Structures are given as structure tokens and as C-alpha cells.
Amino acid sequence: LLYWAQQMERTSVPPIHNVAICGGTHGNELTGVYIVREMQKQKMEKAGSVSVTTVETNPRAVAAGRRYTEMDLNRCFTDVLLSSPITESTPYEVRRAQELNAQLGPKGSAEAVDLLIDLHNTTSNMGLCLILLVIDSLYYTKIIENNLSSVPVRAIQLDIPSSKAYSLESVGKHGFAIEVGPQPNGVLRADIFNVVKEALDLTLQWLQKFSSGHSFEGGTVEAYTFVKSVDYPRDSAGKATAVIHQNLQDNDFKLLRSGDPIFQTFSGDILKYEGEDLYPFFVNECAYYEKKIAFHLAQRKTYSFPPISVKND
Amino acid sequence: LLYWAQQMERTSVPPIHNVAICGGTHGNELTGVYIVREMQKQKMEKAGSVSVTTVETNPRAVAAGRRYTEMDLNRCFTDVLLSSPITESTPYEVRRAQELNAQLGPKGSAEAVDLLIDLHNTTSNMGLCLILLVIDSLYYTKIIENNLSSVPVRAIQLDIPSSKAYSLESVGKHGFAIEVGPQPNGVLRADIFNVVKEALDLTLQWLQKFSSGHSFEGGTVEAYTFVKSVDYPRDSAGKATAVIHQNLQDNDFKLLRSGDPIFQTFSGDILKYEGEDLYPFFVNECAYYEKKIAFHLAQRKTYSFPPISVKND
Structure with a gap:
């Protein structure tokens, strides 16, 4: 490549x-x-x-x-x-x-x-x-x-x-x-x-x-391409019932695999990720609580670009 | 003791x-x-x-x-x-x-x-x-x-x-x-x-x-006793001109000695601590910006306490 x-x-x-x-x-x-x-x-x-x-x-x-x-x-x-x-x-x-x-x-x-x-x-x-x-x-x-x-x-x-x-x-x-x-x-x-x-x-x-x-x-440069967002688990009233699991916290861009813990409920249960291997980012971003986003998931792709020079006006 | x-x-x-x-x-x-x-x-x-x-x-x-x-x-x-x-x-x-x-x-x-x-x-x-x-x-x-x-x-x-x-x-x-x-x-x-x-x-x-x-x-227990607060350096309009130096950032309770850097001005100068050796805490606490406190300083003292038991009513 x-x-x-x-x-x-x-x-x-x-x-x-x-x-x-x-x-x-x-x-x-x-x-x-x-x-x-x-x-x-x-x-x-x-x-x-x-x-x-x-x-x-x-x-x-x-x-x-x-x-x-x-x-x-x-x-x-x-x-x-x-x-x-x-x-x-x-x-x-x-x-x-x-x-x-x-x-x-x-x-x-x-x-x-x-x-x-x-x-x-x-x-x-x-x-x-x-x-x-x-x-x-x-x-x-x-x-x-x-x-x-x-x-x-x-x-x-x-x-x-x-x-x-x-x-x-x-x-x-x-x-x-x-x-x-x-x-x-x-x-x-x-x-x-x-x-x-x-x-x-x-x-x-x-x-x-x-x-x-x-x-x-x-x-070439690697870039993370947005795939989807994951919300917190919620009760029937819409309130979040869990916090980001400490194994995921601070581990943005570390590949998330099926079975990895992603949430800890307030009563202590652990919830696991199910799905294709993807890269989490914006994990526990403060401003996304109101947007109902616990973290985003991305694919990592390698992009190539050609040599460039300036075109004179 | x-x-x-x-x-x-x-x-x-x-x-x-x-x-x-x-x-x-x-x-x-x-x-x-x-x-x-x-x-x-x-x-x-x-x-x-x-x-x-x-x-x-x-x-x-x-x-x-x-x-x-x-x-x-x-x-x-x-x-x-x-x-x-x-x-x-x-x-x-x-x-x-x-x-x-x-x-x-x-x-x-x-x-x-x-x-x-x-x-x-x-x-x-x-x-x-x-x-x-x-x-x-x-x-x-x-x-x-x-x-x-x-x-x-x-x-x-x-x-x-x-x-x-x-x-x-x-x-x-x-x-x-x-x-x-x-x-x-x-x-x-x-x-x-x-x-x-x-x-x-x-x-x-x-x-x-x-x-x-x-x-x-x-x-015995060691306790940190509040001594004084330190404000950010400010310009004539009262605006802060510096940020906590990165050597002090995250180093709450690490003894601060005369000559240690405490602030970095926005133009890149380093300001140093002058005074008696004390322990910083609440270093760069968000809520203290409006209170004009960059960090607190404390003395560390050892306190002893006697054995205790409950006195019946």
C-alpha cells in the first residue's frame, strides 16, 4: 500500500x-x-x-x-x-x-x-x-x-x-x-x-x-471512520442504569472485542460488548451524556495519498 | 509517638x-x-x-x-x-x-x-x-x-x-x-x-x-492542615496570565519547595514558588477558578488518638 x-x-x-x-x-x-x-x-x-x-x-x-x-x-x-x-x-x-x-x-x-x-x-x-x-x-x-x-x-x-x-x-x-x-x-x-x-x-x-x-x-495515514454510537443501558423511565466499565474507561482506540466488559450497572453487574471488533472513541465524554452517547465505535482504515505540490494561481 | x-x-x-x-x-x-x-x-x-x-x-x-x-x-x-x-x-x-x-x-x-x-x-x-x-x-x-x-x-x-x-x-x-x-x-x-x-x-x-x-x-494518623491559598498571577485587568505548571499539575500532596515551578504564563515563561516547604492540594480544581484559587497549601502533621470504646446511653 x-x-x-x-x-x-x-x-x-x-x-x-x-x-x-x-x-x-x-x-x-x-x-x-x-x-x-x-x-x-x-x-x-x-x-x-x-x-x-x-x-x-x-x-x-x-x-x-x-x-x-x-x-x-x-x-x-x-x-x-x-x-x-x-x-x-x-x-x-x-x-x-x-x-x-x-x-x-x-x-x-x-x-x-x-x-x-x-x-x-x-x-x-x-x-x-x-x-x-x-x-x-x-x-x-x-x-x-x-x-x-x-x-x-x-x-x-x-x-x-x-x-x-x-x-x-x-x-x-x-x-x-x-x-x-x-x-x-x-x-x-x-x-x-x-x-x-x-x-x-x-x-x-x-x-x-x-x-x-x-x-x-x-x-499513508491510518484514520478511524465512525461506524455507530452506543448508548448507556436505561431503565423504563429512561434513566441510565450503568457507568462505563473501568476496563473501557480511558481506553479509547483500544480494539473492543465481543465479550469485553463495557458497562458496570450501579448495582454491580457487568455488561459485555456483543458485535464486530471495532475501536471505541469519545469514551465517557461529558457532553455526550445529554446526547445519549456512552461511546462511539469506529473502523480503522489505511489511506494513501499522492505527493502534492502547490498549483500557482 | x-x-x-x-x-x-x-x-x-x-x-x-x-x-x-x-x-x-x-x-x-x-x-x-x-x-x-x-x-x-x-x-x-x-x-x-x-x-x-x-x-x-x-x-x-x-x-x-x-x-x-x-x-x-x-x-x-x-x-x-x-x-x-x-x-x-x-x-x-x-x-x-x-x-x-x-x-x-x-x-x-x-x-x-x-x-x-x-x-x-x-x-x-x-x-x-x-x-x-x-x-x-x-x-x-x-x-x-x-x-x-x-x-x-x-x-x-x-x-x-x-x-x-x-x-x-x-x-x-x-x-x-x-x-x-x-x-x-x-x-x-x-x-x-x-x-x-x-x-x-x-x-x-x-x-x-x-x-x-x-x-x-x-x-496515629497524618493529616494535612490548611495553611493558605495561592491565586493565579493576573494582569492589570484581573485576568489570569498563566496556567498551573505541568510539574505541579497532578502532584497534589507532593512537597513543594522554594524554586519549584508552579505556573507557566501563556507566553511561555515559568514562575517559581517562593516560601516555606508546604504540601499543595486542590491543584487546578475547576470550581476554584471563580474563587481565585490556583491551589491550597498545607502542613502535614501527625496526630495520635487514644483507644476508644462506646459509652452506653
Whole structure:
């Protein structure tokens, strides 16, 4: 597979002239909030020839120390919500999504920012993940993976059509979320702050080199492709009756096999996984309690990509 | 010192007839919420001859998934707030504190519950701590410490006079908080659920034995005594300019010496500790951001206690 990738023909791709770095889309995920504030304080507006915009995307939620005020902002960037008329009852986050779409998009247009990076945290033990809507952003995973040794780096691929993509990064021509954990909501950890800053620096360095004519070798990257979500077991009233089993807790991306324990009921019983071997992720993510998700399951696939170089305008 | 303790005269103490186990005093600290709900489901009302009351203490905050709705409930149990007249503008938590005081106290009276245990979580890496208002509850630390091997067990001593004690456990004749971490707010971990359940089982077993006439040997226990709090460095607008340094993060109860790094500024500078050697705890606790506390510092002292047996009514 690697051999095949290296043989693929060099591909010319449009240059990246501008990049938006966003934080605070979820107001209690503090790494992005403080990275963006520090970049603004340092008046960081250029990385070589690439212009950099920084945005605190949900300032009301940040001020409240909550994920969102009325509706999860990172579910508001579908074509339907971005074009819905604003009325008195429109949630704050839908209004804000439309503002952000005007500033950084419009989504799907030639005016949209070339690359949009949105910074997130999770309470799950996921290391540093790049969440990609389409598979063409795998280069970034490779760049960060090759140069960041302090935490595991992984790509998660959602493969949602652009019109239905609900997350902020879908507004850019290219985009991905950087999702790092474990970090409690409302807490800022130095190790995670440093690792995200390093990942951003690596990305910006790569973009500078690429824009100035450097080409990059082809290769392969492993990516986790979403298969399904698993809910907690519930009683007849709909209340969860169990907690993630401690063998699964903190073991995101460790292959889950039929018969492995996944839940412990509050009365002490153990519930086991039944099904095909898959990779769990977002295990015991705080924000997913209300979404009725105990963890996601993924397949791991190897993707190859060709050598690339910039196509001059 | 140990020898001296064993030589101390046996002390007769009043029996413990009833105990209250409370959870949800902070609505986003989930271990206590789910322990109390499970005990209520199991109709756990007796442990031998000891009657057991279970209370979800701040149900509105639990429903909202927040620490509190209007005011930190666990700061409402001072004599002043417990006796303040209720008006339209009285915060929910002050009303609720007065209800709890009527149910489990009144604080300082002969009718108060014999022992009140309040269950808490922290985002700090503190293992299992018993927070004691007065030093006479050290027995419980010893019982749990001797029998619980999966996490470190420590006593924290605040030594606040009863009238000014602001926390729920001060309502009982005896009382302590069990504080366990690290667990993110809004997340329930099986390992922490299990360890708290085990600590409660050990305490109830001890109370049963004690009530039925068993006496207990004297001994010594180490306790951490609060000395002072340290705030984040701030700019002229009052905003924090740094995060806990990664050498201090997760190192609660590891002796801090002059010259050790304690903060990393957002621009990358390292700030060092200056002062006497002390033990940090509640390092990077989420709820203390708004209280302007980066961590607490304590002295470690060894306390001895005499053999005890129950004094018959």
C-alpha cells in the first residue's frame, strides 16, 4: 500500500492563502479559548505569506463557562440552519453561526477561508485527534504525527456531505477540528495547552513551506471512520442504569472485542460488548451524556495519498 | 509517638445511632449523586443497628448539571446564613440549607444527626480525602486507610469553629466530607464510584461493630492542615496570565519547595514558588477558578488518638 502511494502521480493543489484558527466553539473547552486569546494578544496575523485570523467563536458560552447557551453551536453549520430566517425565537447560537459564516465563509463559496481549524477538548482519553469531514485533509495528520512525540496523534474521519456537515470547520474550503483530551470541562491544563500550540505551529510551518513552493511526499495515514454510537443501558423511565466499565474507561482506540466488559450497572453487574471488533472513541465524554452517547465505535482504515505540490494561481 | 498513643487511656464516646449520607451538594459532582440514588433504590435504611438516611442535597443543581444555581450550597451552613430570614431575594441554596438544617440538624443541637458524610469530587489528583472540620474524626480516616488499597487515603483538617463552619457536614454532631478525584465535573467514572462505595461500606461496618461494643485501638494518623491559598498571577485587568505548571499539575500532596515551578504564563515563561516547604492540594480544581484559587497549601502533621470504646446511653 505504501509502495502504491509513492508511485501515485504528483498532484497540484491550490495554495492556502489564509487560515482561521477558532476556539471557544464550546465555551467550557478552555484550550482553544486561551490559545486564541494569546494569539490575539501577540497580534499573530501572518505566518510567512499565509494570513491568520483568530476567532473566539462563542463568547457568551465562554463567559458563562458552559458548552453553549441555548443550542450546541457546533451543530449549527448545516445549510438549513445557515439559511434559516432569524426571528425573535432563533437561538443565540444559530445567529452566531450565521455571523461566523458571513465572516469566515460563506460555506461552499469561493470567498470562504482556505483552511479553518477549530480547537476542542474532550474528557475522553483520546490524545490529539484531527477530526476530518473529508479525507483530503490527511496531510495535516501526517505533518503533526511525524513531529509531535508527546501524545498519540490520530485522524477521525466523519465523511459527511458538506451540506449536512454541522460543525464549524465545514465553513472553510478545507477544515478540521483538533480534539484533545483528557481535560475536564472548565479546566485548563498546561500539557494540553502546549501540545495544541505545538500542533498549530507545525501546521503553520507546513503551510508556509508549501505556499513557498515545497512539495510533499505521498504516504499513508491510518484514520478511524465512525461506524455507530452506543448508548448507556436505561431503565423504563429512561434513566441510565450503568457507568462505563473501568476496563473501557480511558481506553479509547483500544480494539473492543465481543465479550469485553463495557458497562458496570450501579448495582454491580457487568455488561459485555456483543458485535464486530471495532475501536471505541469519545469514551465517557461529558457532553455526550445529554446526547445519549456512552461511546462511539469506529473502523480503522489505511489511506494513501499522492505527493502534492502547490498549483500557482 | 505511636507508642505514646497506645499508652493513652481508653476513651468512652457516645454511640452513633444514625448517619446521613449526602450527595449532590455540588450538582456536577456525580459520584455522590449516583451513590445516594442507588442506596435509595436499594432501600438502604439500616446498617446493623445504625439507621441510615440518604439525601440528594441540591436537586436543582443536579438537574441543571451545575455546581449550584445561585450560590455555592456548601458555603451556606454558617450560623449567620442558617438563621437569616427568608425573603423573596434569598438565593435557592440558602433556603435549601435551612431545609437541610431542619432535616439533619439543627446544627449544634442534641437532635442533629450523629454523623453526616457528604460526598464530593474534585478535578484535582487528590485520591480519596476525608475533609475534617475538627480533628476528632481521624478514626474514620484510619479505618478507610487500613482497608482501602486502590487509592491513596488522606485526611485534610480545616479546624474552623462550628459557628463559622460553612459546609454541610458541620450540621451533624460529627461529620466529614469524602472528596475524591480526579474526576471531571459532569462525568461519572466507575473506578471512583467503586472506591467511594467501598469507603462508605467500611465506615458503616466500623460503625456497626463499634455500636455493638467493639473497642478500637489507638494510633496515629497524618493529616494535612490548611495553611493558605495561592491565586493565579493576573494582569492589570484581573485576568489570569498563566496556567498551573505541568510539574505541579497532578502532584497534589507532593512537597513543594522554594524554586519549584508552579505556573507557566501563556507566553511561555515559568514562575517559581517562593516560601516555606508546604504540601499543595486542590491543584487546578475547576470550581476554584471563580474563587481565585490556583491551589491550597498545607502542613502535614501527625496526630495520635487514644483507644476508644462506646459509652452506653
